[in-house]
Amino acid sequence: MPEAFIYDAVRTPRGRGKADGALHEVSTLGLATTALGAIKERNKLDTKLIDDVVLGCVDPVGEAGGDIARVAALTAEYGDHVPGVQINRFCASGLDAVNFASAQVMSGQHDMTIGGGVESMSRVGIGASGGAWPVDPTIAIPSYFMPQGVSADLIATKYGFSRDDVDAYAVESQKRAARSWQEGRFAKSIVPVKDVNGLTILAKDEHMRPATDMQSLAALKPSFAMMADQGGFAAVAIQAHPEIEALNHVHHAGNSSGIVDGAAAVLIGNAEAGKAAGLKPRARIRAFANIGSEPAMMLTGPVDVTKKVLKRSGMKLSDIDLFEVNEAFASVVLRFMQAFDVDQSKLNVNGGAIALGHPLGATGAMLLGTVLDELERTGKSTALITLCIGAGMGTATIIERV
Secondary structure, three states: OOOEEEEEEEEEEEOOOOOOOOOOOOOOHHHHHHHHHHHHHHOOOHHHHEEEEEOOOOOOOOHHOOHHHHHHHHHHHOOOOOEEEEEEEEEEEEHHHHHHHHHHOOOOOOEEEEEEEEEOOOOOOOOOOOOOOOHHHHHHOOOOOOOHHHHHHHHHHHHHOOOHOOOHHHHHHHHHHHHHHHHOOOOOOOOOEEEEOOOEEOOOOOOOOOOOOHHHHHHOOOOOOOHHHHHHHHHHHHHHHOOOOOOOOOOOOOHOOEEEEEEEEEEEOOOOHHHHHHHOOEEEEEEEEEEEEOOOOOOOOHHHHHHHHHHHHOHHHOOOEEEEEEEOHHHHHHHHHHHHHHHHHHOOOOOOHHOOOOOOOOOHHHHHHHHHHHHHOOOOOOEEEEEOOOOOOOOOOEEEEO
């Protein structure tokens, strides 16, 4: 079976996902085009070598609809021959896009592909594409549907994470992200977003709050208590987990992922395609996996899928040098560390979505690029990237530096 190598990875900065955010004036297509254009220009890439473009997008409606991957390839001037496909596995869409692109290469059907993702959360609102799960009682009731924030509080309650625990984790995420920018750790992969005149709109992640401390977070009220109590979801949580007497509401905007805009792209190919393009591989895709997890708890998928991908790859947890676990909510990462006894010094070492933001369809590809840069910076070898997913799923990918 051919190996799938990573030849390059780029991302835009993350802009605050509000009307006054720096990237609000940039369309979803413009963000995706920026990432694809950077892959082409940085690598002096002959796009005749590209067999497919796979992009994650969680709300593919309006300007983000109509197969954003195909039209972005056209606007990035890849040529009419380059196809594209949009995929949606909620928060893991960007990582799964890389996995899908890698699978095309590993199967021998394609030689060089691009995986990545895009989300303009300031222009296409979260949940804009709708869905049956929250509103159709034939699935909502038997699967104990509840909003993700309530599920995050359920995880914290069940596994014993206090308000101080989740806030302390959030403070550390902010510190690590600020340090990474100060030390230039993101410089290799960041592609500034420019306007039609070529002027830079945004060159640095905009969501960060480096001055965050325990005192400032303590002033924030829990975000999901009213939703849980008045919406009846607290009762649903206790129905699903009767060992819980009452929910401990610990999550708020400061220890949950930020709403942002952004895009990312990862260049994947076999050895022959890389040689034809004059490129040296940076890493190989060692393994990837998906799994379904409990829908009510919803956000524990990273634990389940990590067990699966390690077993399938024949690797042990001790074989992994660095971990990227998406910071959808602080309790998600704390549960991962608790389940595997992972030292925090190996996990999300450059901060995560609490500080930097979570552009849903792009985040997984961003995490892969970030940890690849960190492997190269530190001389380490292997990394595992994983994300929790709506409706109870998990996706994980293991990469190995070459």
